[in-house]
Amino acid sequence: SQQGEEDPQALSIQEGENATMNCSYKTSINNLQWYRQNSGRGLVHLILIRSNEREKHSGRLRVTLDTSKKSSSLLITASRAADTASYFCAKDDMRFGAGTRLTVKP
Amino acid sequence: GAGVSQTPSNKVTEKGKYVELRCDPISGHTALYWYRQSLGQGPEFLIYFQGTGAADDSGLPNDRFFAVRPEGSVSTLKIQRTERGDSAVYLCASSLESGTAYEQYFGPGTRLTVT
Numbered sequence: 001s002q003q004g005e006e007d008p009q010a011l012s013i014q015e016g017e018n019a020t021m022n023c024s025y026k027t028s029i030n031n032l033q034w035y036r037q038n039s040g041r042g043l044v045h046l047i048l049i050r051s052n053e054r055e056k057h058s059g060r061l062r063v064t065l066d067t068s069k070k071s072s073s074l075l076i077t078a079s080r081a082a083d084t085a086s087y088f089c090a091k092d093d094m095r096f097g098a099g100t101r102l103t104v105k106p
Numbered sequence: 107g108a109g110v111s112q113t114p115s116n117k118v119t120e121k122g123k124y125v126e127l128r129c130d131p132i133s134g135h136t137a138l139y140w141y142r143q144s145l146g147q148g149p150e151f152l153i154y155f156q157g158t159g160a161a162d163d164s165g166l167p168n169d170r171f172f173a174v175r176p177e178g179s180v181s182t183l184k185i186q187r188t189e190r191g192d193s194a195v196y197l198c199a200s201s202l203e204s205g206t207a208y209e210q211y212f213g214p215g216t217r218l219t220v221t
Binding site for chain 2: 029030031032033035041042043044045048050086088090091092093094095096097098099
């Protein structure tokens with residue numbers, strides 16, 4: 001079963017806007033990872049957040065983790081057309097959800 | 107350095123045939139993962155190896171699927187009596203160690219088409 005479930009399933013925004021996508025999970029975790037997959041390309045690791053961390057930043061990416069709600073969110077600020085991709089979360093068992101398909105319009 | 111490589115990049119086979127898909131992980135990575143991905147879906151976990159042993163094969167859909175990693179490096183995913191439903195992109199990933207404390211590096215995938 002897929003333990004990392006992302007929402008929304010799809011998100012369309014204008015360049016320059018912020019994009020927020022969420023990941024929920026069912027059992028306690030030690031770590032959670034976010035990945036990006038551009039159309040026709042492989043998955044690329046974006047960021048890892050540990051269970052004892054609440055927020056982590058990497059460039060225009062901000063990830064938060066709320067272990068009490070068993071959820072994480074990925075915020076992309078000042079989006080660019082190149083951010084158009086599918087975004088997935090994965091937790092300890094390395095199962096992925098169906099992902100959020102983000103479209104950033106120029 | 108070289109990333110994860112997978113061969114072939116594309117494979118077309120007839121229903122009922124046997125196929126082997128190969129994954130060359132990053133040198134020194136002890137963990138190796140296999141996933142398959144259908145269009146519009148997330149990667150579906152199949153199996154992962156820590157070293158030479160299969161640490162978790164609970165994602166293999168049935169006994170037609172088998173994977174090996176005899177020397178703890180290269181891995182081969184084997185599919186017997188292929189069915190049209192096996193058509194997907196098969197992804198391989200490796201990491202320094204197993205678990206999400208370590209970043210996974212994914213290969214470009216093998217696109218399998220069963221006709």
